[in-house]
Amino acid sequence: MMNTVRESRRDRETAFYLFTQQRLPACKPVLTPAWVITIFLFTGLIFIPVGLVTLRASSGVVEIVERYDAKCVPEPFRIDKVSYIQDDSIPKNCSVSMKVHRYMKAPIYIYYQLDNYYQNHRRYVKSRSDQQLLQGRKYHSTSPCQPVEFNNNQSIVPCGLIAWSLFNDTFTFIRERTKLKVNRKNIAWKSDRDHKFGKNVYPFNFQNGTLIGGGKLNPKIPLSDQEDLIVWMRTSALPSFRKLYGRIEEDLDADDVVVVQLMNNYNIYSFSGKKKLVLSTTSWLGGKNDFLGHACVFVGSSSLMLAIVFTLLHLKSRR
């Protein structure tokens, strides 16, 4: 090795030689005051406008949030909401009205929001079988689905805690006595519908146990078309989450009152969760969220401040 390097003197400046001698041409940036000030200013000048644009986009979104879990329990049952929700003999229908305060352009997205619901609990997240969702009863190794795997010695399709606890409140929207047109198709990701849930897999033995969790599924419809289930099974990131319910495909005018007739079936009372109904338009950025805008403005202005402080200190110490 040494000899070959030595012998090939004329190749002294070759890349490999420079590499072994650690003398490759290199860019050696140094944080000079000029650079520091430039970078701080640049960051500030990028982030403040971006923040403002983001805030503008966010403020263009109209969002109506209606919490209905408490309201929808009739007065006599409010002391013990849990026994109310668990008693099947009591009718669960309920009606809430939502006032539109600004013009909302279609499509208006309908979300239900659950708070304090740990869809990201390890036990919960693991309790599903992707294979079974695709292949149905043919697939037998469904042990991850514990503890909702079998019922009466027959496998459950779809198995697992997630499917078992399917959200089953239903909503109908009425404006001035006419039902609003709600599209409940294509609310799930296309890839989920096409590749995660089988087209020939039908619910089987679902919610037949002694303890019934959430919603039931129509055994005649293949899983790939059960979009509520698909949406539900895409587990949420945080304990407070929204899930898409459908789209209102009509514009809503300011001061319209939308009456929502809903079935308050889902039990969130035992763990003191909350249920909300959300109607929202979207912008190019998505839904209403001022956080990003504020954060951008904050970071931008901090960095402007730093630029100023740095410049002042720099000038002062030079003198």
Next chain:
Amino acid sequence: MNLDGETNLKLKHALDVTSSLRDAGSLKEFRAVIKCEDPNEHLYSFIGTLYNDCQQYPLSPQQILLRDSKLKNTDYIYGVVIFTGHDTKVMQNATDPPSKRTKTERRMDKIIYVLFSALMLVSFTGSLFFGIETKRDISGGNYRRWYLRPDRTTVFYDPRRASLAAFFHFLTGLMLYGYLIPISLYVSIEIVKVLQSIFINQDQAMYDEETDRPAQARTSNLNEELGQVHTILSDKTGTLTCNSMEFVKCSIAGTAYGRGLTEVEVALAKRRGERMTEPLSIDTVDSGKSVKGFNFRDERIMNGRWVKEPHSDDIQKFFRVLATCHTAVPEVTESGDIIYEAESPDELAFVIAAREVGFQFFKRTHTSLKLHELDPFSGEIVDRVYKLLHVLEFSSARKRMSVIVRSPENKLLLLAKGADSVIFERLSKHGRLFEAQTKEHIENYSEAGLRTLAVAYRELGDDEFRIWEHEFMKAKTSVTADRDVLVDELADRIERDLILLGATAVEDKLQNGVPDCIDKLARARIGIWVLTGDKKGTAINIGYACSLLRRGMKQIVITLESPEIEAVEKHEDKEAIAKASFESVKRQIHEGKSQVAREQSTEFGLIIDGKSLTYALDKNLVHNFMDLAVVCATVICCRSSPKQKAIVTRMVKSVTGRTTLAIGDGANDVGMLQEADIGVGISGVEGMQAVMASDFSIAQFRFLERLLLVHGHWCYRRIAMMICYFFYKNITFGFTLFWFEAHASFSGQPAYNDWYMSCYNVFFTSLPVITLGVFDQDVSARLCLKYPLLYQEGVQNILFKWVRILGWMFNGVLSSIIIFFFSTNSITGQAFRQDGQVADYSVLGVTMYTCVVWTVNCQMALSINYFTWIQHLFIWGSIALWYIFLMVYGSIPPTLSTTAYKVFVEACAPSLLYWLTTLLVVISALLPLFSYRAFQIRFRPMEHDKIQRRRSEGLEDDGRRRRLSESSETRNSSELPSEIRIRINSLKGSPRRKNS
């Protein structure tokens, strides 16, 4: 194996009583008993007695062959084995090879403990909350979080046995947060160190063409320690010097001969800024014949012209002394040349010098010396035979040697050479003719770093000699314990009334570039200790020669060669000697300390001899001694044995607690090399013993400069940065997991898909950090050498201080907070795309992970200031790889890719919010450290910041115009301490800045 670092001939004699035993038969009949001391490590002493026929014969080191000695001038010997195996002096001097770990690594272990506690704490917190939450899931008969089915559970989640569930969760937590403790760090560091070693091995600037030897990192795990050396302990012979003496000058009869310039003179002249025209004239005188050990250039003497000099008879006598007063043995080679084997290289130089001038010593018998001499009258070469009557040998106490010969003219002559102080006090009244001039010459010579000896002779009267010889023989054969004293006294009696002939000056040839290298190392404020087996005088001379001792430096000498100690020694009471010696050393140390305290502005050099060192290293005194030694810029320990070298090394290491580097070339340095934090072996002529025991080997001492200042500095910086960064990146990652888990009811759910997590340390963050560890340079090699003070960053461990480490960790936690809270708040909740879809678990995972990958890689890009295409490729490549991975992984069937299925292509990539969040989070996460760095570089710059700044301002051209300005720059830099120079340079720079 030679033990004292010198490969010279050592004369060994058999006892007279055994010298007649010359064959196996007579040996068979021989009966004797040997009584001797217990095995010990002292190489220069042996006490024993041989009992034969009721007679006692004392045994001295002269009769002892040490293990691994090589026979010269005889084919075989008969002997008796006294000690074997571990009892031999060689083995007694050996120390167990230690396992060496660097301070950085030891500190890293502590960091691991810290992180492990953090891991326990985090897991424990998680388990506590998990336990509480789980327990609450069944209260009375009610199931709280019914969707978790608390009625049908396993042990991992059983509200009825919540504490057990919490325990299992604790184990899950340990697995989940295992990222806090980067196992991959150890792997990466190993890889990095091996690559660093390859770079060290490949460095052409540390490659010795002559011996065809590159530098070699023999262990790869000490690289960064090279950047932290506080004290260098160096062997002298073979390390600083070539161990070859050259006869360069002499003063005969008050006239100085010899026109050669020594390295020290060259250095001195250079410092004064004189033009060097002298070497040219030497070349013209030089006839082109170069003889090893002889560098004497003077047309007045050479080629027989000495005959025409005014004091030609003195010149003749002078070289006769050189040709006869020695113990060298000539050997005629096949080609007819004569080579000599001598006890010391000085003697060798003298004999060679005599030969070159025309006094060729060609045969030694037991009783005679034969010379070819030039007859000054006839101009012919004649053979002369000197009868050798007595050799009064050299010893460190006597500091002289003489021979008594009978010349062919039947004159009895005593020929002597010795230290000037000893010879001068023994001159007769009429022998002091040239004393003044000679003294002056000797002074000049020693200033020039030469070793000087005075040469004198005396004619003896037959009667005087006969009487003396009688007593001398009697003393020599006596068996009393004070035999040596008697012999010395008698020798002293005859070595009187000498006539001074002149003085010799021999250059102990320094290795190439040693003074410059030592100068550089001293300016990097590395303390240098020289541990040598040499005599004090020699050691001091060499100290001057290689600029270890400088003009203006005060010497503190600690020695036991004082009259009072010698007086006590005569009484033979060991305890009394020890006590007196101890007190003496103690007193001298205290005197030294108070002297240092008085004169704080001057530099001090400490010189201590081996005997005093034994006492100074006593546990009652060692701290005092070290206190003194540490403030001295140079410490020279002379007459030290290998074991002492090792002990001194250990003491320096343990008392100062700093990194020590030992450098040596011989087997006698092995203990020292092993004991020091870093052992550097010189792969020179003395065999491979030292190299085998070393951690690094270099071919020349001067390469040490580059090894420490360049490679050491780089490696230290790389490893320190790398470890800090590694912790940063894993803490950033680990804590995002924790924040997420806190939002998942502490259930142990990871924020990311399993494969993302597994790939984190393998694909997306490993290569940049390895690049950092292998290639990063704060400043180029040239600037490292130009600003030796930069090295102090490693010595003071600035880059790996606890504050800095904890700072990086804190920055990691901060980054994780920013990443988690900014991404959750911007992405989750509302729709994150125009089509109204909301971000679920998988989208949040991808977003956060994207932010982590970007943040840690950009943080890397911000922390290094050296980008070759490799850095660019690995840093930006790692980020690109993440997206590629995401696409590839997302496109395989969902049963395998689970939550990652099409998540990037379908969900994230079309979402503007995803990209905007990434941008915001990454910039905000980088901003804290960037701001800190910006302010710190401007207002509290570290040494490398200053240098980088100067380079960037063009004050330091980086290579291209180097050659033009090099000559003027080097002169500048060699004279001024670098701090001052930086200040000057910044003054130079300031008007330019004002203009701009």
